[in-house]
Amino acid sequence: MLVIAGLVIARPNKRTLTPLYEETVQNWWAQQPLYKGPSGINYLPHFAVLYGPYHAAGRVVGGIFWRWTAAAGLAAGLWFFCRGISESDRVRAFVIVSAISLPLALIALQNGQANAHLGAALLLAAWCLKTKRWNSAVALLWVATCIKPLGLAAIGLAWATYPHLWWRLAIGLPVFLGFPFLFGPPAYVWGQYLGAWENLRRCSEVTQHRFADLNGLLRTFGIPLTDKASLAVRALAGMLLMLLCWRVSRRETEPRRALIFLSAAGGFLMLFNPMTEANSYVIFAPVLGLMAWWELDRGSKRLGWLFAAMALTMGLLPNLLHPFFGHYFSLAWHPAMTLGFLLIIAWQVFSPGGPNNRPDEPTAVSL
Numbered sequence: 412m413l414v415i416a417g418l419v420i421a422r423p424n425k426r427t428l429t430p431l432y433e434e435t436v437q438n439w440w441a442q443q444p445l446y447k448g449p450s451g452i453n454y455l456p457h458f459a460v461l462y463g464p465y466h467a468a469g470r471v472v473g474g475i476f477w478r479w480t481a482a483a484g485l486a487a488g489l490w491f492f493c494r495g496i497s498e499s500d501r502v503r504a505f506v507i508v509s510a511i512s513l514p515l516a517l518i519a520l521q522n523g524q525a526n527a528h529l530g531a532a533l534l535l536a537a538w539c540l541k542t543k544r545w546n547s548a549v550a551l552l553w554v555a556t557c558i559k560p561l562g563l564a565a566i567g568l569a570w571a572t573y574p575h576l577w578w579r580l581a582i583g584l585p586v587f588l589g590f591p592f593l594f595g596p597p598a599y600v601w602g603q604y605l606g607a608w609e610n611l612r613r614c615s616e617v618t619q620h621r622f623a624d625l626n627g628l629l630r631t632f633g634i635p636l637t638d639k640a641s642l643a644v645r646a647l648a649g650m651l652l653m654l655l656c657w658r659v660s661r662r663e664t665e666p667r668r669a670l671i672f673l674s675a676a677g678g679f680l681m682l683f684n685p686m687t688e689a690n691s692y693v694i695f696a697p698v699l700g701l702m703a704w705w706e707l708d709r710g711s712k713r714l715g716w717l718f719a720a721m722a723l724t725m726g727l728l729p730n731l732l733h734p735f736f737g738h739y740f741s742l743a744w745h746p747a748m749t750l751g752f753l754l755i756i757a758w759q760v761f762s763p764g765g766p767n768n769r770p771d772e773p774t775a776v777s778l
Contacts, residue, residue: 412482415521416475429474429523435459436466442599446610449686453614454525456591456603457557478523484531485516489697491538495666496705504704511719512700514726519693529558530694533565533676540573541669549579553587560611561684564649565676571656572672614686615642621738623745624687631743645683652679652753658760670705671756674698678753682746689741692725695749699725702752714755721748
């Protein structure tokens with residue numbers, strides 16, 4: 412992150428989305444429209460408020476601290492989880508999990524993409540679920556949705572995995588919806604909500620072969636889904652993953668329950684968001700790292716190394732093979748690895764003799 416800070420100081424406008432974020436903040440306070448189609452900002456109005464303090468600090472200082480916020484969140488989430496999932500040395504686990512995860516996460520951190528912050532929020536939310544910090548978990552899930560509307564899918568899967576969260580999530584909904592109205596005139600804020608909805612609808616109809624979702628994999632082989640078919644597949648996949656999470660809620664104990672929730676949420680966002688980029692897999696990187704260590708630490712060496720290989724090939728091969736395939740390699744490889752990972756997790760969860768867990772470890776309960 413110190414090296415990345417040096418790059419931001421030297422070239423604050425190169426390979427970064429932060430100028431777009433700054434433009435969004437400026438438009439918000441000037442009460443100008445935030446949305447101009449898929450090529451612009453694709454977040455909810457909440458994001459303009461959240462990025463405001465970083466914008467106020469200036470492009471260089473704010474850009475550095477924006478990246479450091481994401482890195483700190485990811486590091487903290489991995490550190491906390493490594494204490495709960497490792498049966499040996501926590502520091503060793505943290506180093507190995509970080510080494511597995513970092514190559515896939517580094518470019519998003521370097522570019523200052525909000526996906527890194529979304530990944531950190533979901534990782535910390537999963538840890539709070541594991542440790543029964545229910546209010547903190549719900550708050551982080553809503554924060555994730557403020558960062559990117561993709562957080563709504565994670566909320567649905569969290570509810571399926573931890574059904575008793577329903578009333579806390581319900582209480583958070585009006586707070587979430589009302590948040591932007593604290594920072595702008597009601598008519599303007601409502602107009603931006605409508606603009607966000609229309610913008611997201613347009614994002615769902617993209618057809619270019621430059622995204623690394625399930626359709627990116629299919630387009631590589633010349634069999635893309637139509638808009639209607641893609642929507643149907645996303646809906647079906649969401650229902651199947653909610654069924655998986657419901658099964659987990661009745662069968663698995665912690666910390667595996669939280670890890671599978673994180674796996675389902677990350678996998679769904681990667682495969683079924685029609686605008687998933689290769690850099691978006693920073694959200695999925697902690698999942699692969701933690702699940703690799705979970706298997707390695709419990710003697711499942713082949714599966715642990717398979718998960719580690721998935722993460723490392725996704726993080727390293729695109730640059731090595733770029734001279735031969737350009738950016739198209741990651742558009743197929745990333746979703747293929749994610750699909751394979753989810754199929755393995757589903758087999759474990761639904762297999763009658765699949766791996767179960769030790770009882771929950773004693774932990775303090777926070778109401």
